[in-house]
């Protein structure tokens with residue numbers, strides 16, 4: 001088992017990474033939550049595979065369980081679905097002493113976390129991430145939120161869970177596409193912070209080997225995220241590094257109406273595209289974009305999309321939350337393992353999307 005403690009000015013919370021921890025979730029929750037009522041927010045897929053087991057064991061422990069179900073997919077990070085969640089929380093009679101459990105991938109985690117942060121001005125919640133992406137990224141660090149029709153994650157909060165329980169065994173049922181989707185964010189950590197991790201990822205030649213190493217990979221990613229979030233919880237500087245590939249990635253997701261590329265796939269294209277350009281400009285060490293391409297291909301991830309209407313993409317990029325009045329903060333690499341934040345004029349971002 002791995003244990004990481006996230007230490008913030010206002011709050012500390014543990015991340016527990018353990019195979020099979022889902023089987024003792026009743027006991028783990030019982031240690032930190034003494035009331036009875038729990039609202040579990042999850043999606044239909046997760047409910048179908050794990051729902052009955054979890055609900056039975058938590059009920060047997062003495063908790064009063066209510067399940068709020070949403071459809072799988074990015075469409076659930078919307079005002080309409082959030083409103084449905086609020087209504088269900090009201091119907092259940094959740095009060096400020098009660099607990100919300102976000103049980104699912106990044107979509108459920110972001111939505112449930114945002115609902116928890118706003119309902120009655122704040123309800124405690126825990127994260128039980130079920131996808132690789134959620135286990136290595138979205139369940140940690142407190143960014144919660146939903147999309148607006150004009151762009152990704154445009155409404156949200158920084159609101160941390162009481163605890164994060166990560167069970168790598170849950171990944172056994174994760175469809176391949178989402179396993180590799182999560183690997184894009186793993187590759188992101190390697191690119192910005194950890195050259196050794198990059199080399200380790202290169203040496204993993206099969207899905208079986210990946211599963212053998214998955215606990216360690218989850219631990220490394222959560223450790224990097226903890227360290228960055230502790231230094232810059234609200235993303236005024238260093239935390240922007242975690243957004244490598246996202247300035248373009250988010251715009252790509254939105255451009256295709258969240259239907260063509262998953263979050264990780266879009267970030268993969270964003271990482272390669274921006275690095276190819278910064279390498280051409282002489283900012284990034286020669287050969288770095290090829291190294292990114294190589295690892296993306298190894299993990300079945302895309303690195304380009306071909307010709308599209310850049311002007312619509314640029315409209316979305318203009319809404320990037322790392323922007324100031326005329327300035328955009330973009331994340332670039334000096335080389336693999338060394339990310340940095342670069343300020344550019346907003347009007348110059350066009351140059352960076354020339355390699356899509």
Ligand SMILES: NC(=O)c1ccc[n+]([C@@H]2O[C@H](COP(=O)([O-])OP(=O)(O)OC[C@H]3O[C@@H](n4cnc5c(N)ncnc54)[C@H](O)[C@@H]3O)[C@@H](O)[C@H]2O)c1
Nearest residue numbers: 045072073105106107130131133137138143170173174263
């Ligand atoms: N808050 C953050 O810091 C942060 C970080 C990264 C990404 N995100 C957000 O996370 C979202 C993407 O998350 P995601 O990739 O987990 O997508 P997701 O939540 O849509 O899950 C992917 C798919 O896998 C299914 N699934 C999840 N776990 C499963 C399991 N164990 N077995 C079988 N099926 C399973 C889901 O039902 C869904 O169909 C995006 O909205 C992205 O913006 C947030």
Ligand SMILES: O=C(O)C(=O)C[C@@H](O)[C@H](O)[C@H](O)COP(=O)(O)O
Nearest residue numbers: 137141143152153239242243246321
């Ligand atoms: O935790 C962070 O900080 C991140 O940027 C992690 C990203 O992987 C994640 O996709 C996040 O939701 C992006 O946030 P946004 O502020 O760019 O919407």
Ligand SMILES: [Zn+2]
Nearest residue numbers: 185246263267
């Ligand atoms: Zn991301």
